[in-house]
Amino acid sequence: MREDLLECLMAERKARRPALLVTELETGAQRLVTPSLVAQDPLADAVSEAFRTGKSGMAGEGRVFLTVEVPPPRLLVIGAVHISQALAPMARIAGYDMIVIDPRTAFATPERFPDVPVIARWPEEAIAQTGIDAFTALIALTHDPKIDEPALTAGLRAGCFYVGALGSRRTHAKRLERLHGAGLSEDETARIHAPIGLDIGAVSPGEIAVAILAQVIGALRRRNASSAGSPP
Numbered sequence: 001m002r003e004d005l006l007e008c009l010m011a012e013r014k015a016r017r018p019a020l021l022v023t024e025l026e027t028g029a030q031r032l033v034t035p036s037l038v039a040q041d042p043l044a045d046a047v048s049e050a051f052r053t054g055k056s057g058m059a060g061e062g063r064v065f066l067t068v069e070v071p072p073p074r075l076l077v078i079g080a081v082h083i084s085q086a087l088a089p090m091a092r093i094a095g096y097d098m099i100v101i102d103p104r105t106a107f108a109t110p111e112r113f114p115d116v117p118v119i120a121r122w123p124e125e126a127i128a129q130t131g132i133d134a135f136t137a138l139i140a141l142t143h144d145p146k147i148d149e150p151a152l153t154a155g156l157r158a159g160c161f162y163v164g165a166l167g168s169r170r171t172h173a174k175r176l177e178r179l180h181g182a183g184l185s186e187d188e189t190a191r192i193h194a195p196i197g198l199d200i201g202a203v204s205p206g207e208i209a210v211a212i213l214a215q216v217i218g219a220l221r222r223r224n225a226s227s228a229g230s231p232p
Helices: 003-014 035-040 044-053 082-094 123-130 145-158 169-181 205-222
Strands: 019-024 030-033 057-059 064-069 074-078 097-101 136-140 162-165
Touching (some): 003 019, 003 064, 019 044, 035 044, 074 082, 097 123, 136 145, 136 205, 162 205
Parallel strands (some): 074 136, 136 162
Antiparallel strands (some): 019 064, 057 064
């Protein structure tokens, strides 16, 4: 690989932005494609699909190889609750890193989440520590506006690929009033999935966790590759 391409690829990886290396098998010629360049690329359809799936492979009737570098998706879960405990092993199986944030130290303990990083701090502080980007799903589960809403605001403004919040439609309507009063637009808050999760009639924490994870996966895989890595 050319040194300049390698440097660009490493820079995109460090910044948690997707990139794709196109290698022409006959000549060895290479080019780096970022999401903003997909539409102009001669292999736009194949490149777009590779970004969407995150899978490397042959393209162009076998004449080129596409090497995809996509940041691993993360779940930033606000609330060390029973749903979070059920979600943790499912997220790991699905290939998602997960972090739990909850300032309530009685809930945010390593004993309750033995295999998941737990940050017992307020979301504003914890998010500044962990970082947040377009490959992060933000899931708010505490039902406490003081905890959930600053996190939701941060997730929307950072362009998280998924932002969801627990609560009924009535609860969410009141939440929207507060968020709009705090300066968020209706277009921004329209991105919040609430009530959170697919509508499968989930009742138990485990079932709700399944519904949430399924919705998160759908949001990640269905988004347009041309906007991947950039705030919507």
